[in-house]
Amino acid sequence: xxxxxxxxxxxxxxxxxxxxxxxxxxxxxxxxxxxxxxxxxxxxxxxxxxxxxxxxxxxxxxxxxxxxxxxxxxxxxxxxxxxxxxxxxxxxxxxxxxxxxxxxxxxxxxxxxxxxxxxxxxxxxxxxxxxxxxxxxxxxxxxxxxxxxxxxxxxxxxxxxxxxxxxxxxxxxxxxxxxxxxxxxxxxxxxxxxxxxxxxxxxxxxxxxxxxxxxxxxxxxxxxxxxxxxxxxxxxxxxxxxxxxxxxxxxxxxxxxxxxxxxxxxxxxxxxxxxxxxxxxxxxxxxxxxxxxxxxxxxxxxxxxxxxxxxxxxxxxxxxxxxxxxxxxxxxxxxxx
Amino acid sequence: xxxxxxxxxxxxxxxxxxxxxxxxxxxxxxxxxxxxxxxxxxxxxxxxxxxxxxxxxxxxxxxxxxxxxxxxxxxxxxxxxxxxxxxxxxxxxxxxxxxxxxxxxxxxxxxxxxxxxxxxxxxxxxxxxxxxxxxxxxxxxxxxxxxxxxxxxxxxxxxxxxxxxxxxxxxxxxxxxxxxxxxxxxxxxxxxxxxxxxxxxxxxxxxxxxxxxxxxxxxxxxxxxxxxxxxxxxxxxxxxxxxxxxxxxxxxxxxxxxxxxxxxxxxxxxxxxxxxxxxxxxxxxxxxxxxxxxxxxxxxxxxxxxxxxxxxxxxxxxxxxxxxxxxxxxxxxxxxxxxxxxxxxxxxxxxxxxxxxxxxxxxxxxxxxxxxxxxxxxxxxxxxxxxxxxxxxxxxxxxx
Numbered sequence: 001x002x003x004x005x006x007x008x009x010x011x012x013x014x015x016x017x018x019x020x021x022x023x024x025x026x027x028x029x030x031x032x033x034x035x036x037x038x039x040x041x042x043x044x045x046x047x048x049x050x051x052x053x054x055x056x057x058x059x060x061x062x063x064x065x066x067x068x069x070x071x072x073x074x075x076x077x078x079x080x081x082x083x084x085x086x087x088x089x090x091x092x093x094x095x096x097x098x099x100x101x102x103x104x105x106x107x108x109x110x111x112x113x114x115x116x117x118x119x120x121x122x123x124x125x126x127x128x129x130x131x132x133x134x135x136x137x138x139x140x141x142x143x144x145x146x147x148x149x150x151x152x153x154x155x156x157x158x159x160x161x162x163x164x165x166x167x168x169x170x171x172x173x174x175x176x177x178x179x180x181x182x183x184x185x186x187x188x189x190x191x192x193x194x195x196x197x198x199x200x201x202x203x204x205x206x207x208x209x210x211x212x213x214x215x216x217x218x219x220x221x222x223x224x225x226x227x228x229x230x231x232x233x234x235x236x237x238x239x240x241x242x243x244x245x246x247x248x249x250x251x252x253x254x255x256x257x258x259x260x261x262x263x264x265x266x267x268x269x270x271x272x273x274x275x276x277x278x279x280x281x282x283x284x285x286x287x288x289x290x291x292x293x294x295x296x297x298x299x300x301x302x303x304x305x306x307x308x309x310x311x312x313x314x315x316x317x318x319x320x321x322x323x324x325x326x327x328x329x330x331x332x333x334x335x336x337x
Numbered sequence: 338x339x340x341x342x343x344x345x346x347x348x349x350x351x352x353x354x355x356x357x358x359x360x361x362x363x364x365x366x367x368x369x370x371x372x373x374x375x376x377x378x379x380x381x382x383x384x385x386x387x388x389x390x391x392x393x394x395x396x397x398x399x400x401x402x403x404x405x406x407x408x409x410x411x412x413x414x415x416x417x418x419x420x421x422x423x424x425x426x427x428x429x430x431x432x433x434x435x436x437x438x439x440x441x442x443x444x445x446x447x448x449x450x451x452x453x454x455x456x457x458x459x460x461x462x463x464x465x466x467x468x469x470x471x472x473x474x475x476x477x478x479x480x481x482x483x484x485x486x487x488x489x490x491x492x493x494x495x496x497x498x499x500x501x502x503x504x505x506x507x508x509x510x511x512x513x514x515x516x517x518x519x520x521x522x523x524x525x526x527x528x529x530x531x532x533x534x535x536x537x538x539x540x541x542x543x544x545x546x547x548x549x550x551x552x553x554x555x556x557x558x559x560x561x562x563x564x565x566x567x568x569x570x571x572x573x574x575x576x577x578x579x580x581x582x583x584x585x586x587x588x589x590x591x592x593x594x595x596x597x598x599x600x601x602x603x604x605x606x607x608x609x610x611x612x613x614x615x616x617x618x619x620x621x622x623x624x625x626x627x628x629x630x631x632x633x634x635x636x637x638x639x640x641x642x643x644x645x646x647x648x649x650x651x652x653x654x655x656x657x658x659x660x661x662x663x664x665x666x667x668x669x670x671x672x673x674x675x676x677x678x679x680x681x682x683x684x685x686x687x688x689x690x691x692x693x694x695x696x697x698x699x700x701x702x703x704x705x706x707x708x709x710x711x712x713x714x715x716x717x718x719x720x721x722x723x724x725x726x727x728x729x730x731x732x733x734x735x736x737x
Contacts, residue, residue: 022383022618053622103571111564116542128482162382164410184571211720212412241687244680257677265678269665271657280654281681287651288684290718316690318621 007233007308009336012202014141014195015157015232018166018220019206020213024237026053027319027327028206028312029159033084034328035337037073041082041154044140045070048089048133049161055088059321063088065097067140067151071321074328074337085151087140091122094132101146102184131172131189138192141200163205163216167223170196170203174227202232204336207302209236209295218305233336234307236299238314240292244285249292252285310334359703362643362710364735368397368514373612375503375605377517378645379528380616381626385647387411388721388730389616389714390518391419391449395724396731397514398447399435405448405506407498408518409491414722419449426453426460428502433724448512457494458484465594470587479584491520492528493599500602529633533599540596544585612642615709619649619695624702631706643710645734646699650691651715657682659689712736 009015015032019025026047033045044067047054052062058070063086070086095118112118122129139147141156161169168174173189195201205220207213217234224231244252251257263278271277302309312330315323331337367373378390387408394406405428408421416422419431428448462480463471474480484490499517506512519528569578605611613634617627627644634641666682673679703711714733721727 020383021381022620022623103568112568115546115565116544117565117569120541120543211722215412241683243683244677245675248677248680262678262681265669265676266665266682269668269678269682271661271665271682274656277655277657280657281685283654284685284688285681287718294719314691316687316694318694 007335009202009232011199012232013153013155014137014201015155016160016166016170016201016203017157017206017235018160018163018203019235019237020163020216023206023208023213024319025162025206026051026057026159027324028204028235028237028331029157030054030057031312031324031327031331032204032337033155033157034071034074034324035332036155036157037071037082037084038076038332038337039079039082041073042085042151043073043082044085044087044151044153044156045159046087046089046137046140046156047159048137049159050088050090052088053159054086057319057321057324058086065090065093074325074332076329076332082154085153087136089133089136091129091132092118094136095121098132098135130169131185131192134170134172134192134196135188138195142195160203163220166203166220167227167229170224170229171227172196197228197230199230201230203229204232204235205307206235206237208238209298209302211298214298214301218301221305221307231307234302234305234309235331235336236302236309236311239311240288240295240314242292244288248285249289252282253289253293255282255286257282257285308335310336359644359699359707359709359711361736362645362712364393364396364712365400367612367642368393368402369400371513372610374506374513374610375499375515375517376612376614377519377528377606378614378616379519379630381623384616384618384623386616387518388415388727389614389645389647389734390516391415392721392727392730392734393614394447394449394514394516395431395434395727396735397516398431398445399728399731401445402514403444403446403512404514404516405450405502405512406516406518407450407452407495407502409452409495409520411451411518412720412722414720415727416451418723418727421449421451426450426456426498431724435728452491452495452498454491454494455485457498458490461497461595461598462591465591466587474584474587474591477584477587478580480588492530495520495528496602496606497598500598500605503605529637529639607638607640609640611640613639614642615644617644617646619646619698621698624698628702628706631709641709643712644702646711646713648716649713650688650695652692653685653688655685657685657689659686659693662686662689 015029015036017025017029017032019028029047030045033043037043045054047063054070055062060068060070065088067085067087069083071084073081073084075081096113099112122132137156137158140153143150143152160166171193173186173193203224205217207217221231248257259278259282262281263273266273266277310331311334312327315326317323319327328337367376376390376393378386378393380386387410390406390408391411394404398404407428408416411419411421413422421429421431428450431447431449434445434447459475462474465471466474495517499515502512502515506515566578606613615627615630615634617623631641631644633639662682663686666676666679666686669676669679669682699711699713703709712734714730717726717730717733721730
């Protein structure tokens with residue numbers, strides 16, 4: 001395990017979690033939300049890709065476009081936990097809400113929908129879609145008087161699009177630049193950019209210790225930096241257990257494990273030495289050692305990225321609700337949550 | 338979750354009651370089948386589609402097929418090893434093929450290309466419109482947004498390029514097998530939905546309205562349209578709507594062509610010479626996507642030939658169960674907390690649990706979709722970035 005990072009995320013209100021497909025970014029986003037929702041804090045977990053991943057992870061009904069109480073946060077140091085709320089954001093609903101909130105369009109609002117304008121606006125380009133999705137996230141972070149009775153959150157966690165698209169996704173004013181050069185949309189996207197580029201936002205990147213995801217993480221950091229977006233931590237997910245010493249791993253890799261000692265230990269522990277058991281364990285140790293060596297070399301690369309990193313263990317039983325709290329506690333202990 | 342919430346939610350049991358093993362897929366029979374001219378590899382992101390496509394293509398080529406592999410976004414080093422690091426939207430020959438080793442027929446070949454989405458779109462526009470009009474379209478901000486970031490453009494262009502290469506190959510006899518890697522979309526279904534999405538976008542009521550504001554029955558709506566344009570101008574600014582109108586007007590003549598081409602490619606995918614392979618990983622999300630895709634292919638009469646499950650954890654050796662191993666490890670650690678043997682037993686237990694879980698996931702998939710032949714590919718320790726690595730994946734795919 002890495003030592004608790006000295007990085008301080010307490011000022012961050014918006015945690016954006018991205019990662020290459022298959023690295024478990026949704027899991028990390030959920031665990032981070034649980035970890036942040038300790039000590040009575042109110043946290044909102046948002047998803048924007050229409051996947052209903054949150055509902056599946058937390059085993060609840062599919063989420064509507066409305067903030068719902070989702071789970072109790074992580075209990076930490078015997079202080080009462082807070083609450084995680086969830087929001088599933090879709091572009092169409094976000095646009096309709098936006099229009100209702102900012103423009104008293106009356107009949108025209110309905111007409112827009114009837115004439116297919118809403119559909120048009122939300123499909124023309126992810127540029128527009130992205131502005132609508134991030135616009136709602138912005139609204140949740142920076143609540144204003146137009147949304148009466150809404151919860152003021154201590155933190156918002158966004159389960160964001162994958163690393164390859166994240167800079168583009170958050171760089172809303174850049175995306176819109178070609179389409180809307182003036183007008184209220186333009187000025188609103190500028191306001192959003194001010195938040196996204198400020199220290200109140202952090203974009204965390206999730207990876208696993210394999211070559212391609214680590215490379216994509218490095219590329220993602222370059223993209224984010226170029227767009228002036230604040231890079232947060234690197235969360236290394238699904239790390240293999242490290243309870244075998246480096247010397248023993250070297251021995252396992254070179255085929256120098258003491259098989260007599262192994263057999264004696266097994267016998268002592270009352271294990272039936274069925275055919276091939278010792279050889280099997282030695283072979284498994286060899287494979288593990290090879291993979292661990294590859295992980296270690298990728299860990300070096302991650303360390304070279306110059307960002308605080310956090311490690312989450314690979315859970316043999318898969319990630320269930322209990323597993324999420326376990327991961328949340330690990331993130332808390334390491335200082336991300 | 339509160340107790341009340343827990344009570345309110347009925348629990349569902351397993352999806353199927355009788356999980357069993359899936360039939361095995363014969364990969365070599367597929368790539369050796371001369372009737373098959375197109376293999377499409379689909380699946381959600383991060384499951385190893387690109388590597389699988391490249392490995393299949395290489396294996397087919399080394400077994401005597403003349404293959405082109407159309408990849409979307411390969412890892413840099415893999416692309417380099419295939420000689421396609423530049424994006425020039427044209428198939429390039431891959432060198433270093435093994436053609437005369439034992440058991441391999443000569444005469445095969447492999448080309449590879451990386452799709453450039455925007456360029457493909459531009460080429461379509463240029464080929465369909467007069468030069469002046471084409472320029473007008475290419476410069477329009479709405480076209481630029483649509484061609485570089487419309488959700489579905491990449492998928493649509495992959496189809497477009499597939500159609501082009503197929504037509505060229507038919508005409509010139511250049512290739513007898515096209516292997517297609519689909520874009521790294523969130524959902525495997527995006528690939529099939531893309532042409533429909535583009536087409537319904539171009540057919541959208543609003544677009545039609547912008548084109549013919551005052552014709553026929555639409556005249557009734559012009560009053561409504563006035564309200565709308567007013568509202569839009571207020572929100573977007575007047576220039577946006579003007580750009581939009583220019584774009585739609587210029588693009589109008591191309592609409593028909595686009596739809597026709599999409600329809601043709603769709604038909605090509607339904608034809609007998611096409612084989613769909615679903616690529617997945619033994620994870621709930623990836624297998625769920627695979628299941629959606631299998632069902633969707635059936636609905637659309639698309640020929641599914643099997644599923645490839647990548648990244649399977651290697652089965653533990655021996656018969657020692659996870660529980661027994663953990664119990665023994667605990668006993669050993671009581672005496673010696675640093676015991677290496679205990680560490681190895683722990684490792685064995687974890688490995689067994691992971692493999693059990695993966696097998697359970699696969700068995701459930703097989704129970705729900707017993708008709709889908711499956712090939713399971715064990716996870717490799719490192720990434721694949723050369724032909725030797727691709728060859729190894731090919732062997733694993735074929736069960737060698």
